[in-house]
Amino acid sequence: MDAVGVVLAAGLGTRVGADGNKAYLPLAGRSMLAWSLDTLTRLPDVARTILVFRRGEFALAHDTVRHELGDRPIEFVEGGETRHGSETNMLRHLADDIDAGTVDVVAIHDAARPLAGPEMFGRAIALARQYGGALPALPTRDLAEMRDDILQPVARRGELVRVQTPQAFRARDLLHAYRCADRDGFEGTDTSSCVERYTDVQVRIFDGRATNLKVTYARDVAVAQHLLNAPGQSPGS
Known part of the structure; x- marks a missing residue:
């Protein structure tokens, strides 16, 4: 059985200030x-x-990959109108192989997180094989809320976290969840929310990294560029 890695690049980039799809912004000599x-x-x-490419951008996606990564064996799937729709299209592409048992884990990652290293993907896949699902996260501290125009600390029973990608799941559970979601018209906020709604998989959390930032605003581009150019800091190093 094999793991499949998925990069979602079907969004835009309005907050980052890009004219089009921010996934193609140049970072340290190549597209994000x-x-x-x-x-x-x-x-x-x-x-x-x-x-997973944005509708109408197949030529851009294909040409970018061939120019920057040569003849790497990368498959192309057209995305949907939403993240959930893009994941649904990807799973339909894989459905026959998942049902046949030749794909055991699917790891889904945002193209806007260019600094996730190989160890993070490896950890997510290994934990997904063991427990059914896994994702990296960082603790969120010093939260507060407004009550009658007064700032109050947030009382918490457990630790709140900021979820990152890659998120990895056993393929059959993931496909089942998205088939159920398609039947019910449900759209999750991220992959794990759909899996948790329709399966009994307990998604395991492992330590994320602050450097695994998501490029959302213009300032994030400069930070990511700096990290990718730093000696020993690029994902493949």
């Missing part, structure tokens, strides 16, 4: 999406790599 694709295609645990 190429960093994660490069990492996935080098992992021995990942047998197949899929790029």
Whole structure:
């Protein structure tokens, strides 16, 4: 059985200030999406790599990948109108192989997180194989809320976290969840929310990294550029 790595690049980039899809912004000599694709295609645990591209951008996606990554065996799937829709299209692409048992884990990653290293993908896949699902997260501290125009600390029973990607899941559970969601018209906020709604998988959390930032605003581009150019800091190093 094989793991499949997926890079989602079907969004836009309004907050980052990009004219089009921010996944193609140049970072340290290559487009942002190429960093994660490069990492996935080098992992021995990942047998197949899929790029989910924005509708109408197949030529851009294909030409970018061929120019920057050569003849790497990358599959292309057209995305949907939403993140959930893009994941649904990807799972339909894989459905026959998942049902046949030749794909055991699917790891889904945002193209806007170019600094996730191979160890993060490897950890997510290994934990998903063991427990059913896994994702990296960082603790969130010093939260407060407004009550009658007064700032009050948030009382918490457990630790709140900021979820990152890659998120990895057993393929059959993931496909089942999205088939159920399609039946019910449900759209999750992220992959794990759909899995948790329709399966009994207990998604395991492991330590994320502050450097695994999501490029959302213009200032994030400069930070990511700096980290990718730093010696020993790029994902493949």
